[in-house]
Amino acid sequence: MTTSVHCSRTRRGIARRAGSVLAAGAALAVVAAVGRAQDTARGVHIGLSYDTGRKPGVVVLPILGVGGDSAHAILERDLDLGDRVTVITGGPAAPSADVNYALYKQLGANAVVQSFLAPTLLHVIVHDVGGRKIYQTRDFVVTAGVGSPDWRLAMHAASDQIEQWLTGTAGVSATRVAYVRDGAVWVVDADGYAAHPVSARVGALSPTWSPSGRFLAYSAFTPRGTVIEIQDLQNNTVRTLVATPGGLNSAPVFSPDGNTIVYAHGDEIGTDLFAANPFSNDAGRRITVGRGTDNTQPTFSPDGRQIAFTSGRSGHPEIYITDVDGTNVDLLTPYEFGDQNYRSGPDWSPDGRLIAFSSLTGGLFQVMTIGLRDRSMKQFTSDGRNEDPSWAPDSRHLVFTSNRSGVKQLWVLDVESGRTRQLTFGPEARLAAWSRPLLRGP
Amino acid sequence: MTRFARVIPALVVGTMAAAACHKTPAPAPAPTPVASAPAGPNQDSIDAARRDSIARAQRIADSLRAEQDRMAAALAAARNTITQVIYFDFDKAALSDQDKATLDLKIPILNANPGLHIRVAGNCDARGSDEYNLALGQRRAAAAKRYLTDHGIDVSRIDVISYGKEKPVAQGDTEEAYAQNRNDQFEITAGGDTLKPGQ
Numbered sequence: 001m002t003t004s005v006h007c008s009r010t011r012r013g014i015a016r017r018a019g020s021v022l023a024a025g026a027a028l029a030v031v032a033a034v035g036r037a038q039d040t041a042r043g044v045h046i047g048l049s050y051d052t053g054r055k056p057g058v059v060v061l062p063i064l065g066v067g068g069d070s071a072h073a074i075l076e077r078d079l080d081l082g083d084r085v086t087v088i089t090g091g092p093a094a095p096s097a098d099v100n101y102a103l104y105k106q107l108g109a110n111a112v113v114q115s116f117l118a119p120t121l122l123h124v125i126v127h128d129v130g131g132r133k134i135y136q137t138r139d140f141v142v143t144a145g146v147g148s149p150d151w152r153l154a155m156h157a158a159s160d161q162i163e164q165w166l167t168g169t170a171g172v173s174a175t176r177v178a179y180v181r182d183g184a185v186w187v188v189d190a191d192g193y194a195a196h197p198v199s200a201r202v203g204a205l206s207p208t209w210s211p212s213g214r215f216l217a218y219s220a221f222t223p224r225g226t227v228i229e230i231q232d233l234q235n236n237t238v239r240t241l242v243a244t245p246g247g248l249n250s251a252p253v254f255s256p257d258g259n260t261i262v263y264a265h266g267d268e269i270g271t272d273l274f275a276a277n278p279f280s281n282d283a284g285r286r287i288t289v290g291r292g293t294d295n296t297q298p299t300f301s302p303d304g305r306q307i308a309f310t311s312g313r314s315g316h317p318e319i320y321i322t323d324v325d326g327t328n329v330d331l332l333t334p335y336e337f338g339d340q341n342y343r344s345g346p347d348w349s350p351d352g353r354l355i356a357f358s359s360l361t362g363g364l365f366q367v368m369t370i371g372l373r374d375r376s377m378k379q380f381t382s383d384g385r386n387e388d389p390s391w392a393p394d395s396r397h398l399v400f401t402s403n404r405s406g407v408k409q410l411w412v413l414d415v416e417s418g419r420t421r422q423l424t425f426g427p428e429a430r431l432a433a434w435s436r437p438l439l440r441g442p
Numbered sequence: 443m444t445r446f447a448r449v450i451p452a453l454v455v456g457t458m459a460a461a462a463c464h465k466t467p468a469p470a471p472a473p474t475p476v477a478s479a480p481a482g483p484n485q486d487s488i489d490a491a492r493r494d495s496i497a498r499a500q501r502i503a504d505s506l507r508a509e510q511d512r513m514a515a516a517l518a519a520a521r522n523t524i525t526q527v528i529y530f531d532f533d534k535a536a537l538s539d540q541d542k543a544t545l546d547l548k549i550p551i552l553n554a555n556p557g558l559h560i561r562v563a564g565n566c567d568a569r570g571s572d573e574y575n576l577a578l579g580q581r582r583a584a585a586a587k588r589y590l591t592d593h594g595i596d597v598s599r600i601d602v603i604s605y606g607k608e609k610p611v612a613q614g615d616t617e618e619a620y621a622q623n624r625n626d627q628f629e630i631t632a633g634g635d636t637l638k639p640g641q
Contacts, residue, residue: 203608206573219576223561225603226576248580248604251573264577268584268602271577294577310574317533317574342533344571358571365571387571431572 055086056110056166064095065117067146071155075113077191078159078173081421083396083414085111085166101132111135111166115158117142122158126165136165140441149194153439156189161441172392174439177399177423178207178216179410179432185218185231188410190392190434192423199231199238206431210254210278213438217241217252217261217278228252228263230278243276243284251296254278255324256304262287262324264296273298273309275324287326299348299355308332308346308355317342319357319370333357333370333377345388350436351395358387358400367400369415380413390434399423401430520637521630523547524560528586530624533570535581537589545589548628550640552595557633561601562586565627567620568607579604586626601631 058079063072080087088109095116104112104127112127121139128135140158144150156173163171175190181197185207188195203221210217217230228241228249241249241261248266255262261278264271270292274284288295293313300307304324311320319333332355333343345358353372358365359379365387367380380386384404391398392412402411410423410432423432526548528541537545552558564579583602591597612619 205576205606205608221603221605221608223603224601247602248576250576264573266577266580266584266604268587270584271580292581294574294581296577297571297573310571312533312574312578317571342570344574360569360571363569 055084057088057108058085058111058113058166059088059091059104059107059109060113061091061099061115062093062095063115063117066119067151068095068117070147071115071117071122074152074155074173074191075115075159075162078156078171079113079163079166081191081412082159082163082167082171082173083417083419084163084169084171099127101127101129104129113162122154124158124162126162138441149189152189152194156191157439157441160437169394170437170440172394172397172434172437174437175393175435176213176438177390177410177432177434178209178218179424179429180204180207180218181424181427181429185216186429187216188424190412192421195424195426198233198236199229202229204229206251206433208253208433209435211256211258211436213435215254215258215278217254217263219250219252219263226250228261230261239279241276241278242281244274251298253298253300255300256302262298262300262307264298266294270294271296273307273322287324288322288329289326297345299346301348302350302352308348310344310346317344319343319346319355332375333359334375347390347398349391349395350393353395356389356391356398358389367398367413380415380418386411388431390432392434393436397434399432399434401432516639517637520551520555520639521634523640524551524558524630524634524637525628527625527627529621530582530626532567532620532624533578535564535578535585537585541586542589545586546593547640549590549593549595551637552590552599552640554638554640555633558630558637559599559601559632561603561629561631563609563627563629564602564604565609565611565623565625566607567623568610568615569620570607572606572608575606576604579606582624582626586628 060072060076060079062068076087079085088107090107099112099114109129112129114125114127116123120142122142123139124137125134126136138161140154142151142154144154153174159173160171163169173190176187177190178185178187183201183203184197185199185204186195186197198216199218205219207216207218214234215230215232217228219226220229225246226248229238230241231238244265248271250264252261252263260275262273262275265274265284270290271294272290273287273295275287276282276284287307290311290313293311295309295311295313297310298307306321306323308319308321310317314335316335318331318335320329321332322329342360343357347356349356354369355372356367356369359368364385366382367386367389368377370377381402384402386400386402389398389400396414396416398413398415399410400413401408405422408428408430409425410429411420412423413420526544528544562583564581564583566575566579570578580602583604587600587602590600610623612622
């Protein structure tokens with residue numbers, strides 16, 4: 001099998017590989033053990049060659065320019081954390097204009113990333129070591145000051161594009177994770193850096209991103225009940241959702257088009273899911289009819305047509321799926337009668353194939369996934385208490401809360417390799433939500 | 443805090459009055475006439491009157507204090523009854539017979555004090571999910587409110603809120619801590635300064 005992936009076009013690559021359309025099939029047959037990142041657009045096949053079943057090796061060269069050291073560290077770390085390439089260290093310690101293909105081949109590299117940082121742009125050249133040629137090149141606009149949040153985001157966006165060139169799948173570095181710490185909403189870059197609070201300490205819970213990344217919604221305690229706040233990160237204004245005044249309003253989530261917010265509203269006869277316009281004062285519309293039970297933690301299918309949620313309607317919290325109009329309610333997770341275990345906290349993967357959730361087993365939560373097609377389940381954690389998973393845009397990485405280090409922190413898991421890393425440090429962190437991509441390369 | 447605001451000044455005034463009476467004879471230089479003047483029967487009757495007066499003031503102060511104590515005790519008892527916590531089983535919001543008995547004691551006090559408003563806060567143990575527990579706590583608080591309103595208490599006098607597992611009273615991962623944290627807490631939000639006992 002070959003690694004068939006999509007890449008952006010470059011004139012150079014097209015020039016060198018043009019005419020290989022007819023040869024492509026034969027080439028794949030001949031080099032059966034060679035993976036190929038390729039672009040099928042316009043019938044032109046170009047690509048970086050590497051062995052299938054093995055991650056391509058990449059050397060990131062030191063970067064010339066003000067902030068070059070930071071930029072180099074970010075690119076190298078992002079590519080490593082993406083889990084799709086092997087970052088090879090031990091290359092030259094100083095920036096160089098020349099690329100010694102023979103040396104990098106010896107180091108096991110398939111690609112070399114060479115960059116130059118100017119005041120307003122990052123110039124990136126990706127070399128194909130096997131082909132001994134320039135494979136891709138692009139200028140990424142960098143307007144923000146070195147080390148600022150926007151500057152970091154620009155570096156992350158470059159990393160994600162490089163990962164796209166190397167593997168055919170964009171990285172998820174230019175994303176952030178929102179979470180709860182000390183009663184406030186905090187945000188951290190996907191690489192674990194630049195953690196900072198964005199909300200006041202309002203007893204915040206359940207932060208969630210709008211698809212564009214401009215808004216964060218979360219619940220906040222007030223003396224008269226729990227409200228949903230919608231914070232505009234561009235101008236830091238906060239508005240309170242009044243679609244269902246009073247009582248409990250919690251666990252908000254935006255629809256994939258960003259035009260609807262769905263949340264759990266509880267009054268004196270149970271808690272049900274409601275839908276509302278996040279930017280108007282119109283009344284909310286009831287979705288679930290729980291008849292006095294608890295229905296909460298909604299998550300949208302990527303097409304926006306269905307919602308998975310937690311319900312205790314059978315006397316036992318389990319994951320259910322409903323159409324957005326409240327019809328076609330279906331139990332998703334298998335139900336064991338009479339025990340004290342339960343399932344909660346669903347998050348639908350952006351590719352639509354899986355729902356991650358927490359399963360309370362023997363008094364401890366563990367992170368699991370269930371397939372939408374065959375309903376097969378897989379458990380990913382066993383060390384300590386692990387809960388509230390949230391998918392990265394690549395449907396491959398999950399951020400979740402774990403107490404395995406002794407205090408609740410956020411951890412990131414690659415569901416394909418099982419590689420796990422700690423994302424947050426310091427005081428307790430929980431209830432993570434992974435954003436969609438916040439910036440794409442030009 | 444507010445309940446003391448009214449009790450303490452009264453106690454302080456009573457105590458000061460008693461102390462003032464005690465002290466009057468002790469320094470005694472004020473009426474001192476001539477040092478050599480002999481103490482006659484007149485002086486004895488003055489002393490006796492003074493002692494009577496002191497004793498009378500003492501009795502008044504004592505009875506005042508006893509009344510204050512009685513009132514404080516009655517207030518405290520009523521408040522204890524109103525704020526008496528009720529407990530739940532794991533992942534359940536149903537009221538046990540004991541919960542109902544605890545709530546039954548609150549009803550006469552609520553009836554005797556129409557100005558009394560309360561807030562019921564539902565809480566959960568540390569085991570469940572943060573968000574699901576918010577809904578569960580809401581149902582626990584609502585269960586107590588419904589019981590009280592079913593027994594004639596006006597709905598406008600009872601607010602409910604859920605803190606889920608955000609405000610545990612007991613720390614740790616023991617069955618005892620879990621059991622203590624699955625509760626409804628009752629807080630007086632208005633009309634708690636003076637409380638008549640229930641009939």
